[in-house]
């Protein structure tokens with residue numbers, strides 16, 4: 001139904017959406033949360049950042065009380081108990097249980113506090129493991145996600161369904177767009193929690209000149225990468241929708257792990273070869289989101305070319321983590 005409307009000719013202007021608004025951001029010191037806070041600041045919002053030190057989102061009554069006291073107009077939920085694939089594999093309980101609780105507490109608290117909208121960061125990992133590529137929103141429920149991050153993915157699905165329920169029952173504008181894998185300046189430095197690009201970047205900047213870069217798996221699975229500032233802009237732009245929608249936020253560009261690893265080498269001006277280790281797991285075979293609905297409903301598309309984003313990330317990693 002919504003797709004039949006003419007596509008907006010330009011992406012939303014964040015200052016029009018957020019200027020003068022009181023906006024709570026959870027996970028405000030995380031990778032995405034910091035980028036969201038920076039964009040809200042530039043848009044003229046009154047940003048009310050929450051980190052774990054200020055408020056433990058696992059504490060339901062504390063979340064309700066704090067949100068009521070802060071009186072936000074909008075809540076942007078970027079907190080997550082999460083990490084890379086290795087962390088998910090070793091912490092299936094925390095990755096499911098804690099995230100269900102955190103998500104539910106913030107959504108419930110935002111509604112009870114009288115906010116007019118809730119925007120929660122969702123993830124492409126909520127899609128079925130085997131899904132036609134590019135992933136379109138209507139296929140979201142057609143199978144079980146990649147089992148390595150099953151409970152985490154299910155926590156994202158619970159939030160999706162509860163957003164739908166809050167809108168249906170209370171008319172509350174609640175949505176959780178599905179974000180592709182993120183990369184860019186400010187990503188995790190802890191190798192145990194790094195995603196694919198962060199893991200490759202961290203290794204490549206430490207390699208001696210000309211040394212080979214070892215890559216887990218066969219190099220054939222595909223991934224999509226969304227630059228951090230594009231992700232923050234896309235997430236915040238969702239407030240421009242006339243009603244909440246299930247919506248992908250990605251680039252629509254699918255890269256093999258081998259091509260990605262080569263792009264990382266190029267961004268770092270590293271001349272070493274790629275060496276694949278097929279004894280290590282490949283993970284989900286293909287991942288790439290359709291961007292058609294975001295373009296049709298929001299007029300939004302990611303702006304940052306991969307090579308440009310990787311160069312910015314390399315510069316940041318080199319400054320944050322000098323070679324040993």
Ligand SMILES: NC(=O)c1ccc[n+]([C@@H]2O[C@H](COP(=O)([O-])OP(=O)(O)OC[C@H]3O[C@@H](n4cnc5c(N)ncnc54)[C@H](OP(=O)(O)O)[C@@H]3O)[C@@H](O)[C@H]2O)c1
Nearest residue numbers: 027029030031032051052056057079080121123179181182
């Ligand atoms: N990174 C990606 O590639 C990616 C891809 C798709 C979707 N997403 C989604 O984007 C969102 C943000 O991801 P991210 O990469 O920015 O994560 P992140 O860097 O790990 O940040 C998450 C933040 O959540 C906070 N947090 C965790 N447990 C908490 C608790 N119990 N109470 C209060 N705060 C808590 C942490 O606060 P402290 O720092 O204070 O501990 C942390 O700063 C998540 O929903 C994730 O699923 C991320």
